[in-house]
Amino acid sequence: FIHRVEFRNCKLLGTDFSRSRLQNVRFSDCLGDYSMFRFANFKQVGFEDCSLISADLYHLTLQKTFFNRCNLDQAVLSGSKLKGIDLSDCEFDGLQVDIEDLNGCIISPHQASSFVGLLGLVIK
Template identity: 40%
Template sequence: MNIEHPKIPHHLPSANFHEIFYRDEPYLNSCIISNSSVEREKMERIEFSQVIFKNVIFHEVSFKNIELTDVVFENCDLSNADFTEGIIHRVEFKDSKMLGINLSDANLGNVLFENCMLNLSSYGYGSLKQVKFDHCSLRNADYYECKFKKVSFHQCDINEVNFSRTPLKGIDISSSTFERISVNMEDLAGCEVSPEQAIAFATMLGLKVKE
């Protein structure tokens, strides 16, 4: 699956996140923000374009209806951040802690999550198109009634993930691990699984598999 990478200039000037409060519109463009923290900020319809966040801690932030285009988060802490109803396009999250992040009702396109801690994250009612979760921990994540198109889970921990009312046709979870997940049997049609996972799903159906 090909994912478009963020389109970011090679050389970006450093900036301070709090500069955004001195502008008429909550918007940051073409800059790098590093080695800092954003504490208890609440904004709606904030926009970031061609921005790199590196080693930034976002603590108790609420950015509903956020718009992210061509953005990279590297070694950041976004735990419990509220990005509900966000529009997230050509964005990469790398080596970041994102426990409990709320991406419900969000629209994600060409997004990479790589080596991220995403336990208890929420995506309910969201739309995910060309999204890759690569070597991520997604324990107890919630994908209730999502729309998936070209979504990949590569070598992830998806134990106790909720896929209820989310069709998994064409979704490959064969390289990922779980002991138990929540999924409607009719939504498993066309899902790509490993032989071991197929046995687990057969057990969920009440079948006895002979060796």
């Protein structure tokens, strides 16, 4: 259980937070590439200006969670319900996510092209 903690300018490469419970936690300017949060429970957790390239965010429980200006390229978000999660100012070329988990997720028009393949559509 991690409660009321702020990680600032931390190098969290490959850190394993799997099955943890994070409440009132903020990550600012952190390098969290390849970090693992698999099956974690997030309540009031924020990521700002973080690199989470290839992070494992599989099957998260998300309550009042935000990602601001983060690099989520190739992150695994499968099984994590993203309803109400705003990824519009995040950077990614691809995410591993299930189409049903995207319901209600907020993205930018530019990011929408990343999800076209999941829908089986072809852009001409």
